[in-house]
Amino acid sequence: MAENNQYEALKLILKSRLNEKRYVHSLCVADEARRLAEKYGGDAEKAYLAGLLHDITKNAPDEEHLKIFSEFGIMLNDVEKQAKKLWHAMSGAAYVRHVLGIEDDEIVDAIRYHTTAKADMSRLAEILYLADFTSADRDYEDVDVIRAYVEESLEKAFIYALQYSITDLVQAGRAVHQDTVAAYNQAILNR
Numbered sequence: 272m273a274e275n276n277q278y279e280a281l282k283l284i285l286k287s288r289l290n291e292k293r294y295v296h297s298l299c300v301a302d303e304a305r306r307l308a309e310k311y312g313g314d315a316e317k318a319y320l321a322g323l324l325h326d327i328t329k330n331a332p333d334e335e336h337l338k339i340f341s342e343f344g345i346m347l348n349d350v351e352k353q354a355k356k357l358w359h360a361m362s363g364a365a366y367v368r369h370v371l372g373i374e375d376d377e378i379v380d381a382i383r384y385h386t387t388a389k390a391d392m393s394r395l396a397e398i399l400y401l402a403d404f405t406s407a408d409r410d411y412e413d414v415d416v417i418r419a420y421v422e423e424s425l426e427k428a429f430i431y432a433l434q435y436s437i438t439d440l441v442q443a444g445r446a447v448h449q450d451t452v453a454a455y456n457q458a459i460l461n462r
Contacts, residue, residue, distance in 0.1 A: 274316065281323055284371070289330050292408075297326050299406035300399075307398045311425050314395065321381040321399045324371070328363040336362045343369055350446045357448065360386040388433060388454035397429055404432050430458045 285294055301322030308318035328336065333355065339362040340347065351357050364383035367373045381396040388400050405418050405428075413435060420428035433455040440447050 278319075278323065281320075281371075285323070285327060288327060293326055293329050296406065296408050297323055299408040300325060300402045303406040304399055304402035307402055307421065307425070308395070311394065311398065313398050317375065317378055317395055318398050318402070320373070321378045321385075321395060322402055324367050324373070324378075325363065325382050325385045325399060325403065326359060327371075328366050329359040331359070331362065333358075339365050348449075350448050353446060354448070357386050360384065384450065387448040387450040388429075388436075389450040390453040390457040392454065394425075397425060401425065401428050401432060404428075404435075426458070426462065430455070430462065433458060 282298075285297055289297065301319045304318035304322035305315045307313070308315040328339070336355075336358040339345070343365040345361055345365060347361075351361070360383055364379045367382055368379045373379065377393050377395050380393065381399040384392060384396055385399045385403050388396075392400070401417075401421055405414070405421050417428055417431055417435065420431050433451065436451060437447055437455060440451075
């Protein structure tokens with residue numbers, strides 16, 4: 272019962288911070304993360320909570336991200352300075368830990384790396400990364416391909432998602448974060 276009350280309180284916070292589309296996306300990712308955790312032996316409640324909160328600062332203005340970075344000692348590298356789409360993962364992880372008081376390192380880390388991925392991700396972090404790609408509200412080209420992979424194998428889906436992200440960035444003429452490259456290389460070498 273306490274968990275349901277916690278979720279309801281967090282949903283109210285999300286509603287106050289996110290636009291309707293992003294709020295619905297957060298609910299969809301939470302549901303998909305829980306489902307994938309149940310399927311692949313992860314902690315379903317942690318997965319749901321990470322999914323719920325993964326985009327908590329997504330609609331925040333640049334000034335709020337910069338304030339969070341400054342307040343909590345987050346230093347942006349050159350790629351991150353140019354890629355504002357990555358800011359919400361970093362500021363969101365700090366917000367979840369320091370403002371909401373969620374101290375579970377695995378949840379905070381999953382939120383931190385849900386956009387770039389990284390080498391040595393936990394099962395929870397991989398699940399959140401993939402749930403963000405495959406949630407019910409997603410409708411991009413190839414979503415059905417990655418949904419099929421996620422039913423077959425977490426590892427196969429993870430590699431495909433990384434390839435998709437890297438290809439998308441390269442085709443757009445944008446830098447690829449070194450954490451994404453490291454995640455991809457490790458996944459390929461461990462295959």
